[in-house]
Amino acid sequence: MAVKQFLHSKDLKALALSLPGALFIIFFLFIPLATIVVYSFWRTESYTMIADWNLNNYLTILTTKTYLTFLFRSLSMSLAVSFISLIYSWPVAYYIAKYGGRYRLILTMLTAAPFFTGILLRVTAMQQILGPIGVVNMFLSNIGLKPLHLLMYSHYATGLGLIYLWIPFMVLAIYLSLLTFDFKLLDAAMINGASPLRAFWEVTLPLNWIGTCIGLALVFIPTFAATITPKFLGGVNGALYGNILAHQFGSTGTWALGSAMGVLMFTISSLFVFIVFKTVNLNRSGYTGKIAGE
Amino acid sequence: MSKTTNQKSDSQKNTPATDTTMTRRTVLKKGALGAAVLATASVGPWVRTSHSAQLELRWLGWEHYNVKKLTSEFEKKYNCKVSAGFFDGNSECYNKLRAGGTKDFDLFMADGFWPRLYFKQGLSQATDYAKLPNIKGCFPSFLPPNYNLLKEENGTGMVAAPNCWGGYGISYNKDKIAKEDAETIYCLFNPKFKGHLSTSARFEENIALAGILVCYRMGTINKPRPDGKSFNPYVLTDVELAGCKKLLIQQKPLLVTRWNDEDTLERLFRAQVAWASPEWSGIYRRIEFDRLDGKSKLNFAHVLKPKEGGLGWVDTWGITAGVKDSEKLELCHKWINYRLKKENMVYVAKEIGWAPTVDVRDMLPERYVRTLFLNQTDSIKDLYQFDAPSSPEKWERVWSEVEAA
Numbered sequence: 001m002a003v004k005q006f007l008h009s010k011d012l013k014a015l016a017l018s019l020p021g022a023l024f025i026i027f028f029l030f031i032p033l034a035t036i037v038v039y040s041f042w043r044t045e046s047y048t049m050i051a052d053w054n055l056n057n058y059l060t061i062l063t064t065k066t067y068l069t070f071l072f073r074s075l076s077m078s079l080a081v082s083f084i085s086l087i088y089s090w091p092v093a094y095y096i097a098k099y100g101g102r103y104r105l106i107l108t109m110l111t112a113a114p115f116f117t118g119i120l121l122r123v124t125a126m127q128q129i130l131g132p133i134g135v136v137n138m139f140l141s142n143i144g145l146k147p148l149h150l151l152m153y154s155h156y157a158t159g160l161g162l163i164y165l166w167i168p169f170m171v172l173a174i175y176l177s178l179l180t181f182d183f184k185l186l187d188a189a190m191i192n193g194a195s196p197l198r199a200f201w202e203v204t205l206p207l208n209w210i211g212t213c214i215g216l217a218l219v220f221i222p223t224f225a226a227t228i229t230p231k232f233l234g235g236v237n238g239a240l241y242g243n244i245l246a247h248q249f250g251s252t253g254t255w256a257l258g259s260a261m262g263v264l265m266f267t268i269s270s271l272f273v274f275i276v277f278k279t280v281n282l283n284r285s286g287y288t289g290k291i292a293g294e
Numbered sequence: 295m296s297k298t299t300n301q302k303s304d305s306q307k308n309t310p311a312t313d314t315t316m317t318r319r320t321v322l323k324k325g326a327l328g329a330a331v332l333a334t335a336s337v338g339p340w341v342r343t344s345h346s347a348q349l350e351l352r353w354l355g356w357e358h359y360n361v362k363k364l365t366s367e368f369e370k371k372y373n374c375k376v377s378a379g380f381f382d383g384n385s386e387c388y389n390k391l392r393a394g395g396t397k398d399f400d401l402f403m404a405d406g407f408w409p410r411l412y413f414k415q416g417l418s419q420a421t422d423y424a425k426l427p428n429i430k431g432c433f434p435s436f437l438p439p440n441y442n443l444l445k446e447e448n449g450t451g452m453v454a455a456p457n458c459w460g461g462y463g464i465s466y467n468k469d470k471i472a473k474e475d476a477e478t479i480y481c482l483f484n485p486k487f488k489g490h491l492s493t494s495a496r497f498e499e500n501i502a503l504a505g506i507l508v509c510y511r512m513g514t515i516n517k518p519r520p521d522g523k524s525f526n527p528y529v530l531t532d533v534e535l536a537g538c539k540k541l542l543i544q545q546k547p548l549l550v551t552r553w554n555d556e557d558t559l560e561r562l563f564r565a566q567v568a569w570a571s572p573e574w575s576g577i578y579r580r581i582e583f584d585r586l587d588g589k590s591k592l593n594f595a596h597v598l599k600p601k602e603g604g605l606g607w608v609d610t611w612g613i614t615a616g617v618k619d620s621e622k623l624e625l626c627h628k629w630i631n632y633r634l635k636k637e638n639m640v641y642v643a644k645e646i647g648w649a650p651t652v653d654v655r656d657m658l659p660e661r662y663v664r665t666l667f668l669n670q671t672d673s674i675k676d677l678y679q680f681d682a683p684s685s686p687e688k689w690e691r692v693w694s695e696v697e698a699a
Contacts, residue, residue, distance in 0.1 A: 046686060047388060066691075069698040127558075132550065133565040153551040231495070232558075235551045239697040250382075251497055252690035253389050 033266065039259035047253035057260035067244070067261070074241035075268070077155070078223040081162045085219045086212065088163070089170040094204075096171075097178035108175055112168045119165065123232045126161045130233065153235025161229040166222055170215035177211020206281070213276045221269045241265065349374045349625055354387055354395065355403030356380065356609070358646050359457070368632050374625060383496060384408045385682065391417045396616035400626055405607035406680030407528075409454035410447055418612045420451040425627035428634035431652040432456055435671040436608055443679060444610060454610035455630045456651035458642065461598045461667075461677055462499055462605035465578040466570040467563070468593040479507040479600045481570055483541060488548045492559060492568040495552040497693040498683055501538050502527040502605060503572060504545075506678065508537035510602035527605070528681035535692055542696040564592065572605075576647045579665045586661055598667055599676055606677025608651060 041053050061067040096107045114122055129135045130151045137147035150156045181204070189199040205212070227242040234240070245265065248258025349372075357380040365376045381387040384404055388411070391402060396417055404412060412418040423429050429437075436456040438445050444454050466476040470490065475481055482491055482503070493500055505527040509515040514534065515525050523529075530538065550568050553559040560577045562568035575596045584590035598604060611630045617623050632638065639650035640657045649666035663669060683689040 044687065047385070047392060047682075066694045066698040070694075131561075132567045133561055231554055236546045236549045244694055244697065247497070247693070248690070250389075251385050252686045252693070253385055254687055254690050257690070 036259045036262050039256055040263045042256045042259075044254045044256045049255055057257045058264075060257065061260055061264060070239065070241040070244050071264075073155075073239075074224055074226075077159060077162070077226075077240060078220045081159055081166065081223045082216050082220045084159075084163055085167045085170045086216065089167060089174055089215065090212075093171050093174035093178055096175055097181070098183060108172065111171045111175075114164070115168060119228055122165060123161060123229050126157075126164060126229075127232055130157045130160065153233065153238065155234065155238060157233040157235070158226075158230045158238050158240070161233045162223050162226055165229060166219040169218035173211050173215035173218060174208065175211075177208040177214075181208055210280055213280060216276055217273050220272055224269055224272075225265060349622060351376045351401065351622075351625055351629055352379070352399045353377075353401035353403070353611075353629070354379045354381065354390060354399040355401075358648070359403065359642075361642065361645065364633070364638055364641065368629065371632075372625060372628060376629070383498070384680065385498070385686070388412070388417075388682070391614065396614040398616075399614050400617050400622060401629060402612050402614055403457070403609055404454065404612060405609035407443060408680070408682065409610050409612050410443060411682055412612060413446060413453040417615055418453060419615050419617065420446075420453065421455050421611075421613055421630065422627060423452050423455070425624075426455055426631045426634060428631050428636070428652070429455060431634065431636055431639075431654075433651060433653050433671045435674050436651040440675060441608065443608070454612035455634065457609050457611055457633065458648035459608040459651050459671070459674060460574050460606065460649050461673075462503075462572055462574060462607070462680075463596055463598040464570055464600060465563070465573050465575065465594055465596045467566065468595050470566070470569040473595075476570060476595070477597050477601055479503055479510075479602050479604075481600075482572065483507070483545050483548065485548060487569055489550060490567070490569040491545075491548050492550050492562055492571040493545075493552050494559075494572065495554050497689065498528070499572065499605060499680075500542060500552075500696075501530075501535075501683070501689055501692060502678070504538040504541045505530045505534060506600075506603045506605075508534055508541060512537065515603070525678070526681060527603075527678050529684040532688070535688060539692045539695055542692075543699045546696070546699065563594065564590070566592075574648075575665070575667075579647055582665055583661065596665075598670065599673055604677050605680060606674055607680045608674065 039049065040057055041055070043050050043052050043054060043056065061071075092111070096104055096111075100107050127134065131137070132147060132152045134151070136151055140147055151160075185203050185207070186196075186199050189203050190196065194202065225242045225245075226240055227246045230238045230240045230243055234243075241261070242265075245258055245261045248254045248261065351374055353376070355378065357378075360378045360380070365378075368374075369376055379390075379399060381390060384406070387402060387404060388408065391399070391412065392415070395402075402412070402418065409418070413420075434440055436444075436459060441456075444452055444456060446453055464476055464479075464481055466481065471481065471487065475484065475486070481487070482493060484491075506515070509525065509527070509530070512534065514531075519525060519529070520531060521529060550562060551558075553562070553571070556573070556577055559568065559571055559573060560580065563571070563577060563581060575598075578594050578596040581590060581592050581594045585592060585594075611633065613623065613626045617626055633642075634652055636652055636654050636657060639652040640654050642648060643650050643654065643658060643662055643666060647666075649668060653668075655663050655668050658666075658668070667673070
């Protein structure tokens with residue numbers, strides 16, 4: 001009887017609906033992650049994994065200046081790229097949501113237009129723009145000016161490339177949040193004496209903070225793990241944490257150290273997401289009382 | 295009465311003896327049964343004869359050797375399917391094969407000392423030269439007793455068959471760098487050319503080239519080595535590695551960039567942003583041909599062997615240990631032999647731009663013979679062959695420290 005009740009219960013339906021998602025997470029996140037965690041406690045010797053349990057890999061990456069340098073480079077790059085993307089994306093998303101009218105969808109699609117091509121193609125295009133023989137420097141040379149060295153194979157070039165790559169995610173996340181935002185609330189704030197800046201700071205931003213947080217996570221995490229962009233645009237000093245991590249699995253075959261680096265990367269990314277979402281006030285954020293499409 | 299019930303009644307009229315009504319459940323049951331039978335039959339060994347089954351040959355190698363014309367001709371000739379997987383460097387191939395790749399690939403490509411390593415590790419099996427009649431066309435420089443790396447280290451079996459060869463010398467702009475400056479590895483570390491040098495992003499060859507220079511300067515290059523063998527830039531002592539690290543860190547401000555693909559190097563050369571870089575000579579050849587054709591005024595040369603010594607390679611075809619079936623083994627040999635055919639080697643030389651190990655000088659225009667160094671095949675014995683770093687862990691640390699500096 002109890003079984004029959006269960007079979008017809010909402011619990012079973014909920015379970016059935018959650019099963020594909022759960023299986024996906026188990027097979028494509030937990031199992032690979034568990035493997036990486038196990039490997040991170042082993043060691044590698046001449047391309048061979050040896051199950052010799054130890055903490056040396058973690059000690060190496062957390063105490064050696066070399067690996068900490070890469071970690072610091074990547075963290076500062078990710079924070080800078082996320083912050084600049086945030087500053088740039090808000091006006092864009094705001095404009096589309098408020099003034100886009102019937103062109104909103106087209107404008108949003110245009111934001112995502114670079115995604116119609118592959119990442120390698122986009123990075124190569126950036127190389128053609130920023131490189132020593134790129135459009136910018138060729139133009140400067142033609143008008144008799146010196147080429148801009150900071151654009152050629154540098155951290156700035158990597159930063160620009162990463163902003164260009166991930167900004168559509170930030171714009172999209174904020175735009176989707178603004179779609180359900182009731183702009184009349186701003187009129188109310190201003191009627192009550194708030195300046196436009198204060199109205200934005202105290203009404204618009206807090207009520208769309210969840211969308212902003214999603215955007216931050218969507219930019220920070222891929223930037224932190226970036227390999228292709230710094231590889232092609234970064235130059236001699238451009239290697240980031242992701243490059244050195246990829247190096248362990250590709251060329252040097254030091255998988256155990258690479259696994260420990262991967263675990264650290266996952267932990268930092270998770271920590272970032274946790275901290276950002278801790279700032280969300282569920283009583284205010286994301287719900288404006290307006291129904292989508294109204 | 296529902297429509298379904300009516301239909302059932304009608305069908306009952308026509309089938310008095312047994313109930314053959316087609317309900318949704320029976321359709322599904324029969325459909326599933328039928329599908330199962332079909333699926334079993336299609337994979338069952340009794341359905342196909344071995345004669346009609348098409349063999350698949352899977353090779354793992356450098357992408358530029360994936361020549362569609364040659365592949366499709368071979369497929370037609372031997373009624374088989376050829377598929378390819380690619381890697382960037384030997385260590386990547388080695389890692390792939392070690393991680394179970396011997397079951398996924400029948401043939402692999404490797405150069406320098408790597409074929410011997412594969413064989414020693416049980417990742418590959420012997421290549422039967424008796425089944426390769428085209429091997430007789432090879433330059434003697436690439437066969438024992440002149441070149442022994444394709445032979446088992448402590449035996450007589452052949453571990454792979456030669457394909458193409460070359461060096462990892464220095465290509466340079468003759469209008470910017472004097473010949474005497476270019477004929478030394480120091481050229482790549484010379485502050486005189488600051489901002490106009492470039493190297494590849496390959497960590498092994500960067501350290502190995504620096505290693506030759508360091509050992510040459512330290513005088514250890516011609517002295518007895520700790521392992522009792524002759525000098526190998528991939529087997530360096532800790533002191534020599536420390537010297538390499540110092541040199542590579544000093545080199546960083548002199549470099550425009552470390553290129554990841556040859557097209558980037560070509561752009562840098564053509565724009566005269568980079569004046570010198572180690573490379574496999576392919577870019578030098580393209581620029582030189584353009585000069586000969588009057589398309590470019592750039593004047594480039596390539597130093598195959600700098601005065602301190604240089605790196606070289608003979609890339610090869612080997613058969614993985616995963617090939618057990620005699621028919622497949624036969625096909626592997628046919629593939630190697632087919633690739634060694636003179637006409638195919640000429641095609642590779644012209645279309646891909648790599649120097650064949652088969653003597654096709656009489657079939658190639660002079661410009662190819664000269665720029666592919668086909669009259670200097672003997673120099674292969676003076677070039678240190680590509681190898682695996684003696685300690686990947688130590689080399690990884692050195693490279694990471696250089697990158698972080």
